[in-house]
Amino acid sequence: MSLQPTTTVARIAGYVGETVTLAGWVYHKTGKGKLVFLLLRDGSGTIQCVIFKKQVSETTFALAQQLGQEAACRVTGSVRADERAPGGFELDVHELELVGPSVEYPISPKDHGVEFLMEHRHLWVRSARQHALLRVRAEVIAAAQEWLNEQGFIRFDSPILTATAAEGTSNLFATDYFDLGKAYLAQTGQLYVEAGMMAFGKVYCFGPTFRAEKSKTRRHLTEFWMIEPEVAFADHEDNLVLQEQFVSAIVQRVLERRAADLDVLERDTTVLKRCVPPFPRISYDDALELINAHQGEVEGATPVPWGEDFGAPHEQLIASQFDRPVFVERYPAAIKAFYMEPDPARPEVALCADLLAPEGYGEIIGGSQRIHDPDLLERRINEHGLDVADYRWYLDLRRYGTVPHSGFGMGIERAVAWITGTRHIRETIPFPRMLYRIYP
Numbered sequence: 001m002s003l004q005p006t007t008t009v010a011r012i013a014g015y016v017g018e019t020v021t022l023a024g025w026v027y028h029k030t031g032k033g034k035l036v037f038l039l040l041r042d043g044s045g046t047i048q049c050v051i052f053k054k055q056v057s058e059t060t061f062a063l064a065q066q067l068g069q070e071a072a073c074r075v076t077g078s079v080r081a082d083e084r085a086p087g088g089f090e091l092d093v094h095e096l097e098l099v100g101p102s103v104e105y106p107i108s109p110k111d112h113g114v115e116f117l118m119e120h121r122h123l124w125v126r127s128a129r130q131h132a133l134l135r136v137r138a139e140v141i142a143a144a145q146e147w148l149n150e151q152g153f154i155r156f157d158s159p160i161l162t163a164t165a166a167e168g169t170s171n172l173f174a175t176d177y178f179d180l181g182k183a184y185l186a187q188t189g190q191l192y193v194e195a196g197m198m199a200f201g202k203v204y205c206f207g208p209t210f211r212a213e214k215s216k217t218r219r220h221l222t223e224f225w226m227i228e229p230e231v232a233f234a235d236h237e238d239n240l241v242l243q244e245q246f247v248s249a250i251v252q253r254v255l256e257r258r259a260a261d262l263d264v265l266e267r268d269t270t271v272l273k274r275c276v277p278p279f280p281r282i283s284y285d286d287a288l289e290l291i292n293a294h295q296g297e298v299e300g301a302t303p304v305p306w307g308e309d310f311g312a313p314h315e316q317l318i319a320s321q322f323d324r325p326v327f328v329e330r331y332p333a334a335i336k337a338f339y340m341e342p343d344p345a346r347p348e349v350a351l352c353a354d355l356l357a358p359e360g361y362g363e364i365i366g367g368s369q370r371i372h373d374p375d376l377l378e379r380r381i382n383e384h385g386l387d388v389a390d391y392r393w394y395l396d397l398r399r400y401g402t403v404p405h406s407g408f409g410m411g412i413e414r415a416v417a418w419i420t421g422t423r424h425i426r427e428t429i430p431f432p433r434m435l436y437r438i439y440p
Helices: 009-015 058-066 114-119 128-150 190-200 236-257 259-264 284-294 312-320 374-383 388-399 412-420
Strands: 019-032 035-041 046-052 072-081 089-100 174-176 182-185 202-210 223-232 281-283 326-329 346-350 352-357 362-370 405-411
Touching: 009 019, 009 046, 009 089, 019 046, 019 089, 035 058, 035 072, 046 058, 046 072, 058 089, 128 202, 128 223, 128 236, 128 259, 128 412, 190 202, 190 223, 190 388, 190 405, 223 236, 223 412, 236 259, 236 326, 236 352, 236 362, 236 405, 236 412, 281 284, 284 312, 284 326, 312 326, 312 352, 312 362, 352 412, 362 412, 374 388, 405 412
Parallel strands: 046 089, 281 326
Antiparallel strands: 019 035, 019 072, 035 046, 072 089, 174 182, 202 223, 223 405, 326 352, 352 362, 362 405
16 A cells, blocks of 8 residues: 555645545644644645544544654544634544654754754754745755756756866865875866856856865855856856846745745845845945945944955945845955956956845855956966966867856855845755764
């Protein structure tokens, strides 16, 4: 006999007056004499199941009384509409089958500290808030890929193990690679995606990336997921337009399809509804003036000398002056990656931009026009102290049919944190990897 249920909680509205079987876990249980109320979750939603002693066998009623939090069971009963019930429907139970017991479930309804919950992350993901966060995460990922697919992009997977640093930094996780020396966990798939761009025109990669930065801020993970589009025959302006269309499409889809989850998270969606193009744009120079004019409004947002990068307080201050995401463009080339195209009118700055989310969430996208001249790219590789031999293949892309091209990378976890209003990025990925966290 199949163990599959008749339907799911999410589809229960189509079965009012009918008898169905649901399969799930006991999220909560209360009893009142001859009545037992089970709040059953099945991954798609929750529904209240009512067990009335007179309508079931003595064995079934006794089982209902003994069920522990998170016990797995199958319940059969008739579906009834009830506005007072969670979700608007209830199940009057006829039969109850225990599939998997649960005794003394560690995460009880009482408050628990963050460290305890992180130690039990494998169970914490079952809770209502974490469940809602990860459903939104799944929607963001689906929306991002499907939108790019609809625009004619091809997914072009990049390697996780690489022979060199993509961005010339030392913050890499290294491992021995047989007899070939060291290999590194990828910081980005971008350089490889550029090869795909030259083959297909419009491509993207999506996968985990790694940064061995010893950072403990609420915005950093050592392992995170990034989606990175790359477009041939596209300049800096084309890149910004693509980014604002991309982000807006994702946010609007989450608002449409995950409204119930945003309600669980108590997310104020006012700012999300304003996330429509065009996004405001300011230069790095204008951002410096803005910081000087508003210093003191955000703790830590002290003046920045020209040529230095912004910290989290500076990004928060800049974004607070706008009602939707804002681009900060044309950063000093010296503080950006070697492959970014210099502004021909002002070579000391790069044709690049960071997209800052409102409400203090900071950078969610970084992108640029890429250098397409092979001689200039080789000079920049040397200026960054990198070995040109390691980048022979990357230079080949400029030697055989080079074209102006642009791209960007969006960190999934940072985007989800902003969209859901979650203060710490650790809750936006199923199993976060941080400076002091690799278990479970």
